[in-house]
Amino acid sequence: METTARIKSMEEVGEDAWERFIGRHPLSAVYHHAAWHRVVEKTYGYKSKYCVIGNGEIEAALPFVPVRGLSMKTRLVSYPFSDACDPLVSGKEDMAAIIGTVEDFRAAQGITSAELRTYRLAEAVPGATPGGPAKYCNFVLDLGGNAKDLFRSFHKDCVQRAIRKAQNSSVEVVEGATLDDMKEFYRLHTATRKRLGVPVQPFRFFKNLWEILYPLKIASLLLARADGVNIAGVVQLKFKESVYYKFAASDRGSIAKKPNHLIIWKMVEDAIREGYRYLDFGRTYVGDSGLMQWKARWGAARKDLTYVYPAGCGENSFHREDSRTNGVLSNILRNMPCFVVRASGEVFYRFLA
Numbered sequence: 001m002e003t004t005a006r007i008k009s010m011e012e013v014g015e016d017a018w019e020r021f022i023g024r025h026p027l028s029a030v031y032h033h034a035a036w037h038r039v040v041e042k043t044y045g046y047k048s049k050y051c052v053i054g055n056g057e058i059e060a061a062l063p064f065v066p067v068r069g070l071s072m073k074t075r076l077v078s079y080p081f082s083d084a085c086d087p088l089v090s091g092k093e094d095m096a097a098i099i100g101t102v103e104d105f106r107a108a109q110g111i112t113s114a115e116l117r118t119y120r121l122a123e124a125v126p127g128a129t130p131g132g133p134a135k136y137c138n139f140v141l142d143l144g145g146n147a148k149d150l151f152r153s154f155h156k157d158c159v160q161r162a163i164r165k166a167q168n169s170s171v172e173v174v175e176g177a178t179l180d181d182m183k184e185f186y187r188l189h190t191a192t193r194k195r196l197g198v199p200v201q202p203f204r205f206f207k208n209l210w211e212i213l214y215p216l217k218i219a220s221l222l223l224a225r226a227d228g229v230n231i232a233g234v235v236q237l238k239f240k241e242s243v244y245y246k247f248a249a250s251d252r253g254s255i256a257k258k259p260n261h262l263i264i265w266k267m268v269e270d271a272i273r274e275g276y277r278y279l280d281f282g283r284t285y286v287g288d289s290g291l292m293q294w295k296a297r298w299g300a301a302r303k304d305l306t307y308v309y310p311a312g313c314g315e316n317s318f319h320r321e322d323s324r325t326n327g328v329l330s331n332i333l334r335n336m337p338c339f340v341v342r343a344s345g346e347v348f349y350r351f352l353a
Contacts, residue, residue, distance in 0.1 A: 003093050005053045005060075005101035010034060013050050013058070021058035022088065023240075027120060030218065030239035031082035032063060039212050040065075040081055043205040044350040048079075051102050053094060060094035062087040064102065066111060067353045076106055076114035080353035083138060083283040084119035084305050099125060103310065113313040118306050125308050135307070137292070139281040139300035140242075147269050155297035159261065166262035169226065173259075173266040176221030176233070182210045185221055185233040188249035190338050195252060197330030199352060200345040209235070222266060224250075224259035232259035236267060241277040243267060264298070 010018065015034050022028035030036055037048045046065045053060040063085065064078040079085035089095045106114055116125060119138075143150065154160050176182060186203050193200040213219035218239060224232040231254035237244035245267065250260055264279075271279055281295045283305060296302065333341055 003053060003097050005051050005097040007101065007105050008050050008052050010037070010048060010050065013052055013061075017056070017058055018050070018061075021061065025088045027086045027088055028240070029084065029086070029119070030237045030242070030244055031079050031085045032088065033218065033239060035212050035216055035218055036082070036237075037063065037079070039205070039208045040079075042208045042212070043202065044080070044353070046080065046353075049105075051098050051105075053097060060087070060089040060098060062098050062102065062116075064114075065353070066109070068351075070348075070351045073113075074109075074111045076102065076111055077353055078114075078116050082117065083136075084117045086118050086120055087116070087125070095125065106310070114310050116308050118308060119303070133286075134304035135286055136283050136305040137286055137302050138283050138305060139292075139295040139298075139302055141268075141279040141281065141298055141300040143268065143272050143277055143279055147272050150268060150272075150299070151265075153299045155299075158294075158297045162258040162261040163265045166224075166258040169257040171224050171226050171231070171257050171259050171262050173222055173224050173263050176223055179207065179210055181221055181223060182206050184223065184230045185235065185247075185249060188230065188233055188251060189247060190342055191252070192249040194333060194336065194338055194341045197334040199329075199333065199349055200341055201349050202346040203342070205349075206235070213237070222263050224263050226254060226257055226259070231257065232263060234260070234263045234267070238276070242280050243271045243276050243278070244280045245282050 018034050022032045040046060041048060046067065048063055048065050051062045051064070052058055062078055064076050065080050066074050067077050067080055068074045078087075087095060087098050089098060102114070118125065151160065151163075154163075176185065183203075186206050189206075190200050209219055210221075214221075219235060219237050222234045222236065223230050230251075232250035233248070234245060235247040237246050245264065248260060248263075268279060279300070281298070281300050284291050284295060286292070292302070333344075336344070
């Protein structure tokens with residue numbers, strides 16, 4: 001078996017070969033998909049690299065991107081703006097060859113650090129150290145069984161009752177079908193991010209997502225409406241057995257109608273009907289106990305996401321959600337007009353990879 005790893009571009013790898021590889025590898029996720037990489041590249045000007053073992057058919061691989069931060073220092077990230085992107089390997093030899101080659105590339109380029117976002121393989125990464133206790137986790141709902149039984153497993157007061165309230169409030173959920181629908185979502189998304197005090201992605205990210213992922217049926221948009229007005233929305237991703245609850249937004253004045261609960265219930269029903277096995281609620285900061293509890297009440301199981309770094313390196317403090325700097329920036333964003341929040345995202349969001 002080939003164990004020599006090489007750094008290649010997607011053009012050298014071949015997109016067809018890459019898609020066949022991730023389609024059959026048990027650890028692949030939507031964040032390994034070449035179309036997802038095109039969205040990130042086109043939005044932020046990055047150029048993905050692929051550390052690959054195999055001639056012709058790929059046997060093991062890891063996608064990564066050299067990312068320049070606000071300090072102008074570069075780090076390697078696998079993969080930017082993605083919850084987790086495990087090395088796609090089949091054993092220790094593959095892992096050692098992949099990580100060794102990426103580290104040689106990092107040293108040759110004079111890159112100061114690297115971040116490998118793992119979901120299942122943190123302990124198997126040679127020469128790397130976790131950045132302390134897990135700072136993020138995700139919640140995954142097993143969709144096995146039928147929708148009625150699953151509904152009965154949800155928290156009675158906080159989920160079942162909320163879904164019924166939305167239904168009784170004449171909230172309807174429709175699928176977005178045009179870029180204008182995505183613009184409506186972005187309007188809600190910007191207001192939501194401002195309310196939470198977190199930066200908002202530039203609109204071109206969602207435009208690229210719509211133009212690249214929607215035609216491939218990897219992404220779709222659900223909007224909740226009441227009295228003809230859009231009051232909430234969710235952008236979902238789909239790959240293999242999983243549906244991903246990726247981006248969510250809601251109108252503050254309509255939260256009492258529980259539109260997001262109804263959207264998720266729609267996602268569950270659709271996913272079961274379409275044959276998906278899991279609903280991935282996405283990355284959650286472990287310090288956000290309220291959000292963690294909200295996801296757990298859907299019956300979703302927690303799984304820690306472990307981000308690992310080369311020995312002697314660690315997480316950039318600017319990216320820590322519990323840092324003092326982020327606390328100050330959060331307060332500033334909450335008090336900015338929406339157009340300023342959008343403008344700041346256009347300029348600075350690429351540095352948050």
